[in-house]
Amino acid sequence: MTDPVRAGANPERAVLSVNSRFYAAFEAGDLDAMEEVWVSRGHAVCIHPGWSPVVGVSAVRRSWAVVMANTPYIQFILTDVSVSVLGDVASVTCTENVLAAGEGSPTEGFAGGKAVTTNVFRRSTDGWRLWIHHASPVLSGEESDRDGE
Amino acid sequence: MTDPVRAGANPERAVLSVNSRFYAAFEAGDLDAMEEVWVSRGHAVCIHPGWSPVVGVSAVRRSWAVVMANTPYIQFILTDVSVSVLGDVASVTCTENVLAAGEGSPTEGFAGGKAVTTNVFRRSTDGWRLWIHHASPVLSGEESDRDGE
Numbered sequence: 001m002t003d004p005v006r007a008g009a010n011p012e013r014a015v016l017s018v019n020s021r022f023y024a025a026f027e028a029g030d031l032d033a034m035e036e037v038w039v040s041r042g043h044a045v046c047i048h049p050g051w052s053p054v055v056g057v058s059a060v061r062r063s064w065a066v067v068m069a070n071t072p073y074i075q076f077i078l079t080d081v082s083v084s085v086l087g088d089v090a091s092v093t094c095t096e097n098v099l100a101a102g103e104g105s106p107t108e109g110f111a112g113g114k115a116v117t118t119n120v121f122r123r124s125t126d127g128w129r130l131w132i133h134h135a136s137p138v139l140s141g142e143e144s145d146r147d148g149e
Numbered sequence: 150m151t152d153p154v155r156a157g158a159n160p161e162r163a164v165l166s167v168n169s170r171f172y173a174a175f176e177a178g179d180l181d182a183m184e185e186v187w188v189s190r191g192h193a194v195c196i197h198p199g200w201s202p203v204v205g206v207s208a209v210r211r212s213w214a215v216v217m218a219n220t221p222y223i224q225f226i227l228t229d230v231s232v233s234v235l236g237d238v239a240s241v242t243c244t245e246n247v248l249a250a251g252e253g254s255p256t257e258g259f260a261g262g263k264a265v266t267t268n269v270f271r272r273s274t275d276g277w278r279l280w281i282h283h284a285s286p287v288l289s290g291e292e293s294d295r296d297g298e
Contacts (some may be wrong), residue, residue: 005251024174043231043233043285045231045240045242045267047242047265047267047285049285049288049292050285050286050287050288051265051287051288052229052244052265052287052294053229053231053242053265053295054294054295055231055242055294055295055296056295056296057296058296059246059294059295059296062294063252063294078199080202082192082194082202082204084192086237086238086271086280087236087237088235088236088238089235089236089237089238091269091280091281092196093194093196093202093204093281095201095202101281115200115284116196116202118196118201118267118269118281118283120195120267120269120281121239122235131240132237132240132267132269134265134267134283134285135285136196136198136199136283136284136285136286137199137286138199138200138201139198139199139200139286144207145201145203145204145208145211146202146203146204146205147204147205147206147207
């Protein structure tokens with residue numbers, strides 16, 4: 001697979017490509033692919049909807065093993081995607097429109113639900129990697145408010 | 150007030166100082182102080198617990214006016230504070246232990262509740278400013294999991 005970072009694509013596109021790989025890995029239940037999306041060492045934070053923060057690369061990996069084991073089926077349609085790149089850090093905020101079949105406790109998905117997510121990426125020699133993932137359920141029926149930019 | 154960024158303090162301390170000013174502004178219901186904590190233009194994202202994302206400096210300012218108008222009293226005790234600085238961007242994740250008296254719809258606070266927050270700051274000529282605030286309710290009783298780092 002061509003890495004868009006190395007291929008010299010613009011950074012927004014490169015970041016959105018990794019963002020897509022994150023959701024593809026989750027939908028496929030592919031823990032190895034998920035691991036490749038994340039930073040490989042040091043500080044990392046993952047907040048699954050309704051969870052307390054999971055901090056550190058190893059703890060984040062463990063949390064995904066648990067979430068995937070309890071998610072037989074999940075599908076995402078992303079809306080309100082907003083990307084911003086600042087040097088070697090980039091943020092993507094989006095609304096996750098989720099179709100899921102879950103078992104046990106609430107995890108990343110809930111049938112027909114909606115979550116909002118902040119994904120923060122850092123660029124390293126490996127390209128853009130996920131540094132912080134914070135997903136939370138949307139309780140209100142309001143649409144997102146945004147500047148007319 | 151001495152700005153710790155200009156005084157040459159270490160970046161983690163400078164970031165935590167701005168993080169504290171964010172919560173102080175919220176507790177005081179001081180919209181001007183809140184505005185000073187945030188980036189002054191361009192891209193900014195604020196996700197209040199249970200809300201859809203509010204995107205853009207003006208929309209974020211409006212959202213705080215609404216939240217403060219509906220929060221006669223709120224107090225935060227922060228735990229699990231984790232700070233990480235990467236060049237001109239820094240993240241703080243923390244658990245907000247909230248005491249609040251609210252009116253109307255759920256906002257940033259709920260009596261005796263808990264939220265987890267990701268605050269991402271960027272450094273500019275104005276010092277560290279809040280770029281992304283994502284707060285979400287904690288639904289599970291689990292403690293946070295973290296690497297033994």
